[in-house]
Amino acid sequence: MEPMAIVSIFVLSVFVGFEVVSKVSSTLHTPLMSGANAIHGVILVGAIIVADHSKTNLELGLSIAAIILATINMVGGFVVTDRMLEMFKGNKK
Amino acid sequence: MSRTVYDLIGLAAGIAFILALKGLSHPKTARRGNLIGAFGAGLATLVVFFYSNENSSLPLNNLGWILGAIAVGLVIGVPAARKVQMTQMPQLVALFNGVGGGAAALVAIVEYLNLGDKASTAVVVFTVFTVIVGCVSFSGSIITFMKLQELMTTRPVVFPAGRFVIAATLASVLGVGGWVVNSLGTTPLLILAGLSLLFGILFVLPVGGADVPIVISLLNAFTGLTVAASGYVLDSTLLIIAGTLVGASGTILTRLMAEAMGRSLFGTLFGAFTAKPQDVAAAGEERPVRSGSPDDVAILLNYARRVVIVPGFGLAVAQAQHTVRELADLMISKGIDVAYGIHPVAGRMPGHMNVLLAEANVPYDQLQEMDEVNPTFGQTDVAIVIGANDVVNPAAQTSPGCPIYGMPILEVNHASNIIFLKRSMRPGFAGIENELLYDPKTMLLFGDAKASLTKVVSALKAL
Numbered sequence: 001m002e003p004m005a006i007v008s009i010f011v012l013s014v015f016v017g018f019e020v021v022s023k024v025s026s027t028l029h030t031p032l033m034s035g036a037n038a039i040h041g042v043i044l045v046g047a048i049i050v051a052d053h054s055k056t057n058l059e060l061g062l063s064i065a066a067i068i069l070a071t072i073n074m075v076g077g078f079v080v081t082d083r084m085l086e087m088f089k090g091n092k093k
Numbered sequence: 094m095s096r097t098v099y100d101l102i103g104l105a106a107g108i109a110f111i112l113a114l115k116g117l118s119h120p121k122t123a124r125r126g127n128l129i130g131a132f133g134a135g136l137a138t139l140v141v142f143f144y145s146n147e148n149s150s151l152p153l154n155n156l157g158w159i160l161g162a163i164a165v166g167l168v169i170g171v172p173a174a175r176k177v178q179m180t181q182m183p184q185l186v187a188l189f190n191g192v193g194g195g196a197a198a199l200v201a202i203v204e205y206l207n208l209g210d211k212a213s214t215a216v217v218v219f220t221v222f223t224v225i226v227g228c229v230s231f232s233g234s235i236i237t238f239m240k241l242q243e244l245m246t247t248r249p250v251v252f253p254a255g256r257f258v259i260a261a262t263l264a265s266v267l268g269v270g271g272w273v274v275n276s277l278g279t280t281p282l283l284i285l286a287g288l289s290l291l292f293g294i295l296f297v298l299p300v301g302g303a304d305v306p307i308v309i310s311l312l313n314a315f316t317g318l319t320v321a322a323s324g325y326v327l328d329s330t331l332l333i334i335a336g337t338l339v340g341a342s343g344t345i346l347t348r349l350m351a352e353a354m355g356r357s358l359f360g361t362l363f364g365a366f367t368a369k370p371q372d373v374a375a376a377g378e379e380r381p382v383r384s385g386s387p388d389d390v391a392i393l394l395n396y397a398r399r400v401v402i403v404p405g406f407g408l409a410v411a412q413a414q415h416t417v418r419e420l421a422d423l424m425i426s427k428g429i430d431v432a433y434g435i436h437p438v439a440g441r442m443p444g445h446m447n448v449l450l451a452e453a454n455v456p457y458d459q460l461q462e463m464d465e466v467n468p469t470f471g472q473t474d475v476a477i478v479i480g481a482n483d484v485v486n487p488a489a490q491t492s493p494g495c496p497i498y499g500m501p502i503l504e505v506n507h508a509s510n511i512i513f514l515k516r517s518m519r520p521g522f523a524g525i526e527n528e529l530l531y532d533p534k535t536m537l538l539f540g541d542a543k544a545s546l547t548k549v550v551s552a553l554k555a556l
Contacts, residue, residue, distance in 0.1 A: 003215075006325060006333065009330060009333055009334060009337075010321065010333060010337055013321075013333070013334050013337035013338050013341065014337055014340075014341040015341075016111055016338060016341070017114070017337060017338040017339070017340065017341025017342040017343075017344075017345070018341050018342070018344075018345055020111060020114045020115045020118060020338075020342060021114060021117075021118050021342040021345050021346055021349075022345060023118065024117075024118040024119075024346070024349065025120070026349070026350075026353045026437040026438075026443050026444060026462075027120065027443075027444040027447045028117065028118060028119075028120060028123060028444060029310075029346060029349065029350050029353070029437075029442075029443035029444055030182075030183070030186075030306075030442040030443050030444045030445065030448075031117060031123055031127070031444070032114070032117045032118060032123075032342075032346060033186065033309070033310050033313055033343070033346055034182075034186045034189075035113060035114070035117045035126065035127050035130055036114065036117075036313060036317070036338075036339045036342055036343055036346070037186055037189055037190045037193065037313050037316075037339075038127075038130060038131070038134070038189070039110050039113065039114070039130055039133075039134065039317075039335055039338065039339050040190075040193050040197075040313075040316050040317045040320045040335065040336060040339045041134060041189075041193055042106070042110075042133075042134050042137055042138075042320065042331065042332065042335045043193060043196050043197045043200060043319075043320045043323065043332065043336075044134075044138055044163075044196070045137050045138055045141050045329065045331065045332060046197070046200045046320070046323050046324070046327050046329060046332055047196055047199070047200050048138070048141045048142075048153070048159055049141065049327055049329070050200050050203040050204050050207065050327070051153075051154075051155050051158065051159050051162075051203075052153040052154050052155065052159070053154075053203075053204070053207050054154070054155060054203065054207065055207065056206070058206065059203045059206050059207055060155055060158060062199050062202060062203045062206075063199065063200070063203045064158055064159075064161075064162045065162075065196075065199055066195075066196045066199035066200050066203065067159060067162035067163060067166065067196075068162045068163075068165050068166045068169070069166070069192040069193070069195050069196035069199070070166070070192075070193065070196035071162070071163050071165075071166020071167060071170060072166045072169050072170035072173075072189065072192050073170075073189050073190070073192050073193035073196060074134050074138075074170075074193075075166065075167055075170045075171055075174075076169075076170030076171065076173055076174040076185070076189050077174075077186075077189045077193075078127060078130065078131040078134070079170070079171055079174035079175060080174040080177065080182060080185055080186065080189070081117075081127045082124065082127055082128070082131075083174065083175070083177075083182075084182060084448060085123050085124040085127060086124070087179070087448045087449070087451050087452045
């Protein structure tokens, strides 16, 4: 990929990331942190790609470990965030 | 599937993540936001199985291993997330973050082994970054988990010349990182991983218990950046976007959390090294406290006009949220003005109390935030502090040099009477003595919060 394209994607993503959460109330800090935490579980995609590339047993073993960890991060993260937010539904009158 | 279709779907997933973060920032849309994020992540994972290029053909190599590993991850992750107690959620989030960082570091290592001499300098630099930060996030998160789970002391751990050891470790991490970039090799990379793990441990050990949520948030942002860097290594736009979003929003969130606790980020991370030894005026000395019975408390409440309930971690531990609501409803039926004073960081994570009281269907308008409730303590007859300590400790305002100095507190010391429901005289999570416990207008009610509250409720009903 073009270096400049990558820099543009990076910088724009930084700004979007800053903007979307700049006015969050303290009540939602923890669920937001947990949700963002689940999003970086998308490293699972990277783990699957390297497992596909793996040529040696060492590489395959490490990528399988990466897949397990990333799955825990992604799926566990979204489930636990949902459980936290479920508690809030009583608020709506 | 062509590269174009693959990239378009990746873009859709990226947009889903933006919408997810945006949704999670507002109470009404938070749950939907989380589901959108989960959808995006699921979509992104699914399409990898259908994309091939000149380097890879379908079905993916090692497909059985890949699916098996995902199944193992599901079997571990889902039950952990579903069964965890509300009180233990912060440490679970820390753990999930840590394994994510570990996964990113592993991905970078595998890709590095795989590319061998073909790796460009830029790819190696990003690999080194991913390995360092991913390992720091992994081991640092494990330490935060152990602190929150109280598997180790919650106090700052400082050892002689600690800051020099940390600086030396950091210098060697960077040195070995440079070595990897210059003279490609597997051994230097593994040494780098080991040193980074060590640095992560040393980096988190000096952080005091009360500041741990801020550190979790910071490590979360770190993991985001490692994912972005591994996206560069793997030529995946989606990973770059997702990782950067988390890195950026996580940084802002860390700052907001630090602000809510009245802490600078620097003070959180390095405070233990600069703080002066605490004045432990009355350490070890037996001082008189006034303890009362549930009946005493009920009488005090019966003749109050305004009562403020200040919940803390003890309420969460005792699962007393329903009982406290029962008490509040009873007082309201007696014409007493009741409010809950919610400190932004009461409990073990920001917003912990809101979640807990929402579970007990406490009306939202009874929950008052710190700025709203503080000016009213002067007209408050009774403040009931249930299992909270640090967030009402006047030392935060009066004794410079104590670890929580500068943290905004709920000023219950201005109320006419203060009732503390406590299990013991043990200090709070930050490990600081609370002078308020010895105040003449304070009454202590020892015992499990739920048991004590139940007794107070029946005593109040009998009046």
